[in-house]
Amino acid sequence: MPANTTLMLQAKRSPLRPFFPIIYVRGYAMTQSEIAATVATPYMGFNLGATKMRQDWKGKPLRYIFESPLIRLMKDYGYRDVYSQGSEISGRIPERSVIIHRYYEQADTEIGSGKVPSIEEAARGLRELIHAVRRQVCGDDPERLDEFRVYLVAHSMGGLVCRCFLQNDAVSSPEDRALVDKVFTYATPHNGIEIAGINVPQMLGLWDMNNFNRTRMAEYLGLPAAERVDSLGGKFDPNRFFCLVGTNHRDYDVALGMASRLAGEMSDGLVKIENATVQGAPRAFVYRSHSGPYGIVNSEEGYQNLVRFLFGDVRADGELEVEALPLPPAVRKAHEKGRKVRASYYFEATVSPRGAATYKLSERRKETFSAVLRKFDEMLMPQRAELDRPRWPVLFSVYLDRTRITTGEKLVFSIELAVSTTGYTLDGRLFLDEHIPGEYLFRDTLTIRAGRDAEGWSVRFNRSDEAWGENPGSLATRDASGWSIPLSSKKGFKATLRLRLANWNQAGP
Numbered sequence: 416m417p418a419n420t421t422l423m424l425q426a427k428r429s430p431l432r433p434f435f436p437i438i439y440v441r442g443y444a445m446t447q448s449e450i451a452a453t454v455a456t457p458y459m460g461f462n463l464g465a466t467k468m469r470q471d472w473k474g475k476p477l478r479y480i481f482e483s484p485l486i487r488l489m490k491d492y493g494y495r496d497v498y499s500q501g502s503e504i505s506g507r508i509p510e511r512s513v514i515i516h517r518y519y520e521q522a523d524t525e526i527g528s529g530k531v532p533s534i535e536e537a538a539r540g541l542r543e544l545i546h547a548v549r550r551q552v553c554g555d556d557p558e559r560l561d562e563f564r565v566y567l568v569a570h571s572m573g574g575l576v577c578r579c580f581l582q583n584d585a586v587s588s589p590e591d592r593a594l595v596d597k598v599f600t601y602a603t604p605h606n607g608i609e610i611a612g613i614n615v616p617q618m619l620g621l622w623d624m625n626n627f628n629r630t631r632m633a634e635y636l637g638l639p640a641a642e643r644v645d646s647l648g649g650k651f652d653p654n655r656f657f658c659l660v661g662t663n664h665r666d667y668d669v670a671l672g673m674a675s676r677l678a679g680e681m682s683d684g685l686v687k688i689e690n691a692t693v694q695g696a697p698r699a700f701v702y703r704s705h706s707g708p709y710g711i712v713n714s715e716e717g718y719q720n721l722v723r724f725l726f727g728d729v730r731a732d733g734e735l736e737v738e739a740l741p742l743p744p745a746v747r748k749a750h751e752k753g754r755k756v757r758a759s760y761y762f763e764a765t766v767s768p769r770g771a772a773t774y775k776l777s778e779r780r781k782e783t784f785s786a787v788l789r790k791f792d793e794m795l796m797p798q799r800a801e802l803d804r805p806r807w808p809v810l811f812s813v814y815l816d817r818t819r820i821t822t823g824e825k826l827v828f829s830i831e832l833a834v835s836t837t838g839y840t841l842d843g844r845l846f847l848d849e850h851i852p853g854e855y856l857f858r859d860t861l862t863i864r865a866g867r868d869a870e871g872w873s874v875r876f877n878r879s880d881e882a883w884g885e886n887p888g889s890l891a892t893r894d895a896s897g898w899s900i901p902l903s904s905k906k907g908f909k910a911t912l913r914l915r916l917a918n919w920n921q922a923g924p
Contacts (some may be wrong), residue, residue: 434493571604832912
């Protein structure tokens with residue numbers, strides 16, 4: 416079956432949409448004792464909650480009860496598990512079921528063979544599980560069998576098991592992959608794991624750690640050997656593959672904090688931010704660690720991104736087109752005298768829906784080492800940077816749900832946006848004499864109001880650092896690429912926020 420036919424099947428309209436069965440694929444268990452502890456639990460981590468949250472990147476922990484993704488899916492959306500009387504249900508199950516891929520069970524020395532499955536073996540088991548769930552949900556009804564799809568939700572290495580199933584032609588066929596509607600990964604090392612800046616060696620077979628070596632990954636992902644292995648290889652639509660990225664390396668305490676120290680900043684304590692996404696896929700960034708009390712799976716941020724991606728009805732993307740990046744007066748004078756000036760810039764963006772007092776859908780900030788970094792030449796002089804076109808910063812991809820609106824009829828969300836410089840270099844030397852660290856070129860909070868009528872979307876915006884956010888604001892200009900929101904500051908910064916809105920989980924544009 417051609418790849419484009421596969422992608423069409425994946426997005427096929429179904430009356431069951433958006434409440435398909437969910438299969439959860441857990442992450443890596445390193446030692447035999449960890450495998451035993453994993454196998455001893457019915458839900459393999461998807462049932463873990465939390466009682467504390469960070470107020471912000473450096474704030475004091477606050478008491479906040481998050482019951483777990485599993486419990487919340489049951490409470491909020493009517494999902495259920497598939498266990499009864501001590502075993503999995505063998506007969507019919509409802510569409511709204513959560514199934515755990517228990518691929519580590521065979522590695523248990525008491526109820527399994529004691530042999531740890533390879534990534535390929537775990538992926539083949541996933542294929543078999545998907546087909547088994549399809550039979551249990553649909554029976555022999557040809558129409559339901561045709562409509563059936565499943566969601567894959569995975570943590571860490573579980574996302575690599577899902578990718579092996581989706582990408583490796585020796586593991587699955589295009590027809591198998593077409594049964595997957597969407598994939599959501601938490602903190603998956605899509606481009607491998609680095610220890611002290613070095614990719615895990617292929618020879619490191621101890622505890623199967625070589626699963627995170629890029630050469631080995633290319634083998635089980637069906638990709639050619641390369642420096643990066645974060646491509647779906649045309650086997651699955653990246654727009655239906657969401658990557659949630661953790662940015663809190665401080666609270667990952669595995670191995671007495673050694674893993675966090677080796678991974679360093681710009682990571683979740685184990686996976687580097689730059690290695691936690693798939694090329695072309697939507698992604699969000701949250702201040703959560705790889706696991707633990709402040710872990711990414713057992714978090715409100717993780718849950719809100721999950722359910723909006725699976726069940727929401729609107730996708731919103733933001734990209735910033737920069738027109739002017741002003742220089743401080745002293746640097747400008749030096750530039751006018753012919754001195755060579757170089758600069759890079761941080762772009763910070765935090766997105767929250769109205770009423771979200773306890774979470775943010777995406778948070779890219781300097782303090783969490785997750786801000787978008789761009790060089791001046793990449794944006795305003797692309798030819799000098801050897802680029803065909805400007806490399807504008809992509810700020811966010813978030814999903815919203817109009818069924819959750821409690822006030823009025825419009826979707827309302829905020830974007831905290833800030834632009835600053837890393838510093839200025841004059842003739843190859845860092846300019847420090849008059850530079851004020853932390854100085855912003857632009858900083859404001861935009862309140863976005865989006866509504867639909869018979870003619871389509873309309874978007875209004877308000878710069879709520881200067882006016883109350885409840886004001887209706889100004890009408891955004893629409894063109895072929897979406898909506899344009901002009902931004903400027905008294906320092907001379909100028910840019911245009913390009914906002915795109917699209918229907919999600921429904922027919923129509």
